[in-house]
Amino acid sequence: MEQIAIIIPAYKPDKKCLDTVEKIIAAGFRQIIVVDDGNSEEFASTFTSLESHKEVTLLNHSVNRGKGRALKTAFEYILKNRPSCEAVITADADGQHLVTDILKVSEQMFKTPEKVVLGTRDFSQKNIPFRSRFGNRFTRLLFLLSTGTVLTDTQTGLRGIPVRYLPQLLKVIGERFEFEMNVLAALRENNIEVTEVSIETVYIDDNKSSHFNPLRDSYHIYKVFIFYGLSGVASFALDIGLYWLFIQLLRDPAPDLFIIFATVAARILSSLFNFYINRNKVFKQGSNKSLVRYFILAAFIMLASAGSVHFLYAEWLGRGEVILKVIVDTILFILGFVVQRAWVFRKE
Template sequence: MSVVIPAYNPDHKLLDLLDKLIRFSFHEIVVINDGSHLESQTIFDKISKEYSNCVLLEHPENKGKGRALKTAFQYYKDHHPEGVGMVTADADGQHSPEDIKRVAEALIDKPEELVLGVRDFTTENIPFRSRFGNNMTKSVLRLTSGMKVTDTQTGLRGIPREFGRELLYVEGDRYEFEMRMILACKTYKREISEVEIETIYIDENESSHFNPIVDSIKIYYVFLRFLVSSAASFLVDIGMFALFSAIFKAFLPIGFIVVPTILARIVSSLFNYFVNRNIVFKSYKYTKRTLVKYYALAVVILAGSSAGVHYLYEWIGDHEVLIKLGVDSVLFLFSFYIQKAWVFDQSPAESIREVEYE
């Protein structure tokens, strides 16, 4: 079992953590210098000279926490092909050695599951930006994927050996990678275990490089692209309807509403399909298959909207516009989830096989 500690501009707290971890029977401790400033070089020099149980990996420039973790995963894959896995921890002293050991023990008990060391965010000593960031990310995670996780931002995680190998092919080099690690559990059909850990914040978490607004936007940039794509498709639909209705009104006075509506919807749906395929979800394979899935989903969404509005209106008896707005909002989130998980599924496992057998 190895402990992995990504470090960017660390201070003495990293050395304090290493001193304490040495007392436990970890096989090794892997520290990644992620392009830290020269002021921190004395820390890394001391690690390489005085800590025989530590392996120091270095990036010549800052590449982000996600990339630092992948560097460690690659190292573990190359040097410990039969190992149980790794425990990742932060370098700022906010994970106690006892909790790191507890997560390691949980990983040994469940070697196929991602183990998260989760904090209690209901206590009063939680800094606002940490509470806000976690509440926002876990809410959006549950809304868009159906996954319920107590602490999405925890850096204390038990990574199974094979999962570490799979994570090498998951996108993201900075903090968004940690959220994608959680989402990858759904892709690779891995369970998630949680171990409650001590909640430690030093100096109101000032040493954290995580920005709850900026980094949350990066984490959910796929959903934001989906929103923009949907808005653009709506504008295309309106524009095409205006164009076709102007053309057909002159020689088709009876059906000039129905025909332009159908033609505009065909054009806008094709536009939406190609934007979602190539830009939102970046799925470049199986055009015919994804096109069939896309329109099958469109039929389900249309039927769900019609039936939902109809039956809710029958039950309530009024407010049909508000009912449609509510139903279509729920179906919009459903559409995003199904397009991501089924229509444009990237099948990372296939990507791994392609790389290995090139």
């Protein structure tokens, strides 16, 4: 336990934070880093009480900078000042992470010292607030689509991290709640293994103490998906518009192949637009291989779209080619996100 530091970002903490820290000390932990994330004088007495414990180191932000920045501040402090520390465990200040669960995470870290340990909650219980249940399921799905990794709880704040990985995690973008989601993606990108331990699911007063802003913080967490969707919608509209135009131009000159010709022409033009937006506005990364990879993917999706629509139109329907294309391309749109995030715009 002396080799593990407990990190607690604290914004507007109440007595539950002090109780949690005292229980952590009683459990035998000797390195506790509390980050005062720009709290007002109203909370000064709480931090004075925390700092009175010799096991507690208090770090301060002059203004509120967000949970992600608070974690980074603690990571930087540990790398510079605690050379004997081998691992950190991040926990929340609102009393929803029990000391027994912190101990479970620490025990698992000793069993698997090369892995990041996530304390995962059971969201199937009836007492889980709807926004938490929905948010967890939605982010699990998006995380699975974007990384191919199945995790039980993508929003858990109880995490055990070997210190050797902190320099890599300090490079992860994000200053607020989105940092935690981005960390999980970074673990995958850096081939860092993850293991999970089951923890108690605790919600106090329907989670009213949470400082998660549903609009602002959800935007930051999901913005890559939001931008990808907007880019896709714009490109999709352009593609459908061009497809309709080419259908009108080619239906009579090429009655047997007009669907394939229209699909190919529309997809080439719309894909050029989509590549530029995704590379520069959505994923904001890539390599010198991204263009080639993008058009390999675009060619595959184009052929899959044209072939599927042509086959279904000729064999089954004989009408409604535009509606049919919308259905087929919606499925291919989801596939495109997965491949673009994981392969096309991957950093080398």
